[in-house]
Amino acid sequence: MTDFTPNSTPASQDQGVATGSNKKRTAFFISDGTGLTVEGIGHSLLAQFRDQHVEQVTVPYVDSEARVKQVLQRIERAAEESGLQPIIITSIVSDQIRNQLHESSALMLDVFESYLAPLANLFGTNPARTVGVSHGISNDSRYSARMDAVHFAMDNDDGRRTREFESADVILVGVSRSGKTPTCLYLALQFGLRAANYPITEEDMDTTSLPKILRPYQHKLFGLTIDPRRLMSIRQERRANSRYASPEQCEFEVRQVEQMLRRAQIPYLDATELSVEELATRLMSQAGIERRIS
Numbered sequence: 206m207t208d209f210t211p212n213s214t215p216a217s218q219d220q221g222v223a224t225g226s227n228k229k230r231t232a233f234f235i236s237d238g239t240g241l242t243v244e245g246i247g248h249s250l251l252a253q254f255r256d257q258h259v260e261q262v263t264v265p266y267v268d269s270e271a272r273v274k275q276v277l278q279r280i281e282r283a284a285e286e287s288g289l290q291p292i293i294i295t296s297i298v299s300d301q302i303r304n305q306l307h308e309s310s311a312l313m314l315d316v317f318e319s320y321l322a323p324l325a326n327l328f329g330t331n332p333a334r335t336v337g338v339s340h341g342i343s344n345d346s347r348y349s350a351r352m353d354a355v356h357f358a359m360d361n362d363d364g365r366r367t368r369e370f371e372s373a374d375v376i377l378v379g380v381s382r383s384g385k386t387p388t389c390l391y392l393a394l395q396f397g398l399r400a401a402n403y404p405i406t407e408e409d410m411d412t413t414s415l416p417k418i419l420r421p422y423q424h425k426l427f428g429l430t431i432d433p434r435r436l437m438s439i440r441q442e443r444r445a446n447s448r449y450a451s452p453e454q455c456e457f458e459v460r461q462v463e464q465m466l467r468r469a470q471i472p473y474l475d476a477t478e479l480s481v482e483e484l485a486t487r488l489m490s491q492a493g494i495e496r497r498i499s
Contacts, residue, residue, distance in 0.1 A: 229260040231283040232292040235276060235306065240265035243296040243316060250294065250314075259292070267297065273305045280309045347397075347498050354393035354400070354497070361401035362386055370401055370422045375494055377402040378419065378466075379429035380458045381449075382439045384476040384484060388429065391485045397497035398489075410461040415469045427492050428466040428473030429484070433459045435477050 234240055234247040240263045251259055267276055283291050291311040297303045298317065307313055321332050361369055363386070370376055375398060377385040385402035392400040409416045419426060433455040440450035448454055466473045472491050476484055489496070 227258075228287040228289070229258045230287060230289040230291065231260045231262060231280075232294065233276070233280060233283075233311070234261065234263045235267050235293055235295040235297060236263075236265050237268040237297050237299065237302065238265065243294055246296075246316060247294040267302065268299070270305075273302055277305070277309050280311050284310055350397045350498050351394060354397045355390065357399045358389040358393040358401070362389065364401075364403040364418075366401075367403070367418055370425070372399060373401040373422070373425055374398045374497070375400050375427050375488070375492060376419070376422055376425045377429055377488075378405055378426055378462075378471070379473070379476075380405055380431070380436065380455075380462050382436060382443065383429045383431045384481065385429055387481045388476075388484045388488070391481045392489075395482075395485065395496075396489070398494065399497075405458075405462050405465065407458065410458065410465075413461060413464040413468050415465060415471075423469060423471070426469075426471045427488055428462070428471050429476045430459060430463050430466070430473055431475065432477040 232247060232251060234244045236243045244263045247261065251257070251261065264276055264279075267273060280291050280293070291309075293306055293309065293311045293313040294316070295303065295306060295313065296316040297306065303315060303318070325331055357369070357373075360366055361373065375392070377389060377400065379385055379402075381404045385404070389400035389402050392398040403416075403419060405416070415423065415426075433452065436455040436459060437450055437452055440447075440455065444450050463473070465471075474484060474487055474491070479487070488494070
C-alpha cells in the first residue's frame with residue numbers, strides 16, 4: 206500500500222489537488238448501513254474547508270470481509286491515481302471491519318471510536334453495537350407517521366387537494382419552480398410534517414391579495430421566493446424559450462408574489478442559494494413548527 210506520512214506532501218499539494226493536474230483528494234464515507242448518518246457528518250466536516258477540492262464518495266453496507274477488500278482496493282486506487290492521501294469517515298460498528306479499514310493508507314476518522322467510549326463511561330454500560338438502528342424500522346408508529354406524511358405531501362402537491370389543507374402543518378406558497386415540492390417532501394420524510402404546497406399562478410396575480418382559497422389557512426402559510434435569474438434558468442430546462450421561462454415573466458411573478466406575501470404578512474425565505482435541508486430547517490425555526498418525529 207502507498208505510504209503516506211504527515212506533512213510529507215509538497216506544499217503545492219496541500220490544497221487537495223495534485224501538482225500539474227486537476228486531480229482531487231477523495232473522502233470515503235463508509236458505513237455498514239445506509240450511509241446517511243456518516244454522509245451527513247462528512248459533509249458537515251468538509252464544508253468547513255471550502256478551499257479544498259475533495260471528491261466525496263458514500264459507500265454503504267460494508268458488512269463483510271469481501272466488501273471490505275473491495276473498498277480497500279478502491280481507496281488505494283484513489284490514492285495512487287491522485288497522489289493524495291484519501292480520507293475515511295466511518296460509522297462502522299464491527300471492530301473487525303474497522304480494524305481492517307485502519308490498514309489502509311487513508312486518514313481515518315472513526316465516529317464510533319470517538320464517541321462510543323465516552324458515552325459508555327457516562328452510562329456505565331457497554332453499547333449494543335447493533336447495525337442499522339439509526340435508519341431501521343425499529344419503531345412502527347414512527348415509521349408509519351413518516352410514510353403518512355410523505356403520502357400527504359404527494360397528494361397535496363401543487364394545490365391538488367385544497368380540501369385537505371385543514372390538516373396540514375404548513376402550506377408552502379410561491380411561484381412555480383421555487384422549490385416547494387422538494388421542501389415539502391423533505392419536511393415529511395425527515396420530520397414527519399404534513400406539508401402541502403400551492404403555486405401562485407398568473408391568474409392569482411391580478412391583485413397582490415392572497416388567493417381566496419388560501420385565506421382560511423393564512424396562519425399555516427409560509428412563502429418561498431427565488432431570484433428571477435435563477436428561476437429563469439430552472440424554467441428554461443423545463444420549457445425552453447417559452448413565455449413561462451422568459452426574463453420578463455419570471456421577474457413579474459417573483460415581484461408580485463413577494464408583494465403579496467409582504468402585504469399578507471406571510472413569512473418567507475429566499476430559496477435561491479439554500480439547500481432543501483436548509484430551507485426545511487430554517488422554515489421550521491422561523492415559523493415555530495415542531496417536528497412530529499425525532
